[in-house]
Amino acid sequence: MRTRSEDTRARILTASADLFARQGYHGTGLAELLDAVGLQKGGFYHHIASKEELLLEIMLDPIDRILVSSDQILATDGDATTKLRQLGTDLGNAMAADLAAWTVFLREYSVLGADGKAQILQRRQQYLDRWRRVLQEGATAGEFRTLDHAFVEGILGLFIYTFVWARATPPEELTRSIMQVLMHGICLHPVPHPR
Amino acid sequence: MRTRSEDTRARILTASADLFARQGYHGTGLAELLDAVGLQKGGFYHHIASKEELLLEIMLDPIDRILVSSDQILATDGDATTKLRQLGTDLGNAMAADLAAWTVFLREYSVLGADGKAQILQRRQQYLDRWRRVLQEGATAGEFRTLDHAFVEGILGLFIYTFVWARATPPEELTRSIMQVLMHGICLHPVPHPR
DNA sequence: CGACCCCTACCGACCAGTCGGTACGTTGAG
DNA sequence: CTCAACGTACCGACTGGTCGGTAGGGGTCG
The missing domain is CATH 1.10.357.10 (Tetracycline Repressor, domain 2)
Incomplete structure (x- = not known):
């Protein structure tokens, strides 16, 4: 069974892979990532150590x-x-x-x-x-x-x-x-x- | 015959092509460009309209x-x-x-x-x-x-x-x-x- | 059952530093 | 004297990252 945390983390992974592919790593700001995932910075950095x-x-x-x-x-x-x-x-x-x-x-x-x-x-x-x-x-x-x-x-x-x-x-x-x-x-x- | 301006411009072009190729466009800051070419911002923007x-x-x-x-x-x-x-x-x-x-x-x-x-x-x-x-x-x-x-x-x-x-x-x-x-x-x- | 608590997931204000870009002064060759 | 070629000081916006705080759900104990 998949926990909520794992699910959120997975959402972050796929969303950012998509953005990075389209605009490049440096071309994608944190803000853009955040509202693609539907999180705020705090929530994001709860799951991810760094960009x-x-x-x-x-x-x-x-x-x-x-x-x-x-x-x-x-x-x-x-x-x-x-x-x-x-x-x-x-x-x-x-x-x-x-x-x-x-x-x-x-x-x-x-x-x-x-x-x-x-x-x-x-x-x-x-x-x-x-x-x-x-x-x-x-x-x-x-x-x-x-x-x-x-x-x-x-x-x-x-x-x-x-x-x-x-x-x-x-x-x-x-x-x-x-x-x-x-x-x-x-x-x-x-x-x-x-x- | 090649003017000094044309020469400088060419230097900017090749140097930044090199940097962009190695680190990407967004991964290359203006500062990095500048000291690869050997110019300050003023000199750079005298030749180039924008990054x-x-x-x-x-x-x-x-x-x-x-x-x-x-x-x-x-x-x-x-x-x-x-x-x-x-x-x-x-x-x-x-x-x-x-x-x-x-x-x-x-x-x-x-x-x-x-x-x-x-x-x-x-x-x-x-x-x-x-x-x-x-x-x-x-x-x-x-x-x-x-x-x-x-x-x-x-x-x-x-x-x-x-x-x-x-x-x-x-x-x-x-x-x-x-x-x-x-x-x-x-x-x-x-x-x-x-x- | 219900009161309590704690911990996970998340928020949002804030930070120092860096970004690309501009305004203006200086220099030097013709 | 002039004008192109460059240096310097500075700007506001934005960057990734931090931090104190909070909502709420699940477990525990009376």
Whole structure:
């Protein structure tokens, strides 16, 4: 059973994630937060230690969730191609379910203090390393092209920009489109492995 | 010949683009700007009307440049595949040359006022429509897969995230990697057009 | 049952500091 | 002498954050 306090706290979290995503952390004043939640300062600071701690909590949520789900995917025994597809749909689902938090997570890293940065960066690298591991696995198995180490960062960007700017298209279809291109490219008649 | 005023103004532009890219618009105070440029408020406001106008100017620069170069690419008479590759390398070059400004351009849209938004959005759509036109041209010619309208937004994200987070790899190679995947995908032995 | 109490959730006035911006004085080159 | 280029002093609004206080619901005890 959920207490009243937990409920209020949750309301603060979602409301501020939404505002931070739309206007940025620094672009969102406390006052704005307060009347989005329907609280006064006293009530707010009864639940939240500081604005920055609030930001950190918002950012930790999506990455912690996907660390769990991606871990399960890595544990399966399919080939690299299958795992890659699963990582993609998993990421797409996560972003669709929690777009605001993901936006904040990917945009506001620089706002955090030193140990907030450390917490986020560690998890981020942890997640991206799973992609890298699958990509590496596929490369050695002859399934995949050998890719630059930095490319996986771009995949995050590919997803978030598509999801943020897409209005009409349903999320599952977006994910399908993205993964289609990511795995097989835009070209229909590929020149087989140039150079 | 470049006057002293123009020079100072340029220094303001580059310095603030750099700061805005690293800490965000709202995260960068005037004071910080000032001693990055080496000016006092009076000197600063002699050249710049307001902080927000400064932001707009920073954002207009990269998009206006690439509207020119991409226009030249569209005007050539190669096939869609060639044009797509050229659009990609052009975008990569532009970002590599002006990473800070591009970061700001892609992050701080929400900060702008109504007519700032209008100016940026119009140019952004104008640019993305060129990608869409090439993609459409390639699709009708049978060169390309048919893609979701929103996917081109993702391409911007793919590029900027790769460039921002990549440390070691030289930009030309990054662009090559990105375009390789974008055109032919990660998989080496593509299942020809599933479903 | 009812009187009591305490603790949680919340209010709202207040604070020091910082924000972007302005008015005006000073300097130096042409 | 002039005018652009800059420095300095200052402003009011607003920032995140604090603090003393309070309403009310649930538990406890007579």
